[in-house]
Amino acid sequence: MKKQLITLTINDQDYEVAITPMDILADVIRREVQLTGTKKGCGEGDCGACTVIIDGKPELSCLKLAIACQGKKIRTIEGIADPKTGELSPLQKSFLDHGAVQCGFCTPGMIMSSTALLERNPNPTKDEIKKALSGNMCRCTGFVLIVEAIEAYVNAKAESGVN
Numbered sequence: 269m270k271k272q273l274i275t276l277t278i279n280d281q282d283y284e285v286a287i288t289p290m291d292i293l294a295d296v297i298r299r300e301v302q303l304t305g306t307k308k309g310c311g312e313g314d315c316g317a318c319t320v321i322i323d324g325k326p327e328l329s330c331l332k333l334a335i336a337c338q339g340k341k342i343r344t345i346e347g348i349a350d351p352k353t354g355e356l357s358p359l360q361k362s363f364l365d366h367g368a369v370q371c372g373f374c375t376p377g378m379i380m381s382s383t384a385l386l387e388r389n390p391n392p393t394k395d396e397i398k399k400a401l402s403g404n405m406c407r408c409t410g411f412v413l414i415v416e417a418i419e420a421y422v423n424a425k426a427e428s429g430v431n
């Protein structure tokens with residue numbers, strides 16, 4: 269299939285990529301843009317490993333055509349740490365501190381889904397956290413530690429008075 273040049277805006281940077289109309293966003297992000305933090309597990313919308321944030325909403329990049337994402341603001345796990353220092357975000361640190369990361373394959377998707385949740389709802393309940401992560405699978409941690417890490421982050425932020 270003939271390739272065409274399009275521009276994708278990822279983590280506030282424009283990338284010109286040559287793709288076919290059938291190319292999947294997850295593949296383009298990983299292969300063309302070389303941002304390999306976004307993982308591709310099932311490739312069918314079942315595992316959540318490929319979650320990115322598009323225009324503020326968590327989306328499964330394995331189900332999106334890259335060509336349909338022109339003009340949208342895409343954020344990947346690489347855009348979550350401090351862009352200048354590379355320091356992990358407080359939420360990422362909470363995942364590490366609470367044993368919510370083992371093999372790490374699901375972690376980028378978990379962080380993107382929970383970041384999107386916390387941006388629209390800074391004080392989610394446990395049920396709201398579980399619901400937001402219901403499309404993200406983890407084979408290692410048993411899920412409980414991930415929810416605890418997010419809760420701990422929310423509680424620490426409330427205690428510090430920072431919103």
Ligand code: FES
Pocket residue numbers: 307308309310311312313314315316317318319328329330331
């Ligand atoms: S790779 Fe996209 S949901 Fe599994």
Ligand code: FES
Pocket residue numbers: 368369370371372373374375405406407408409
């Ligand atoms: S940490 Fe291994 S799948 Fe979640």
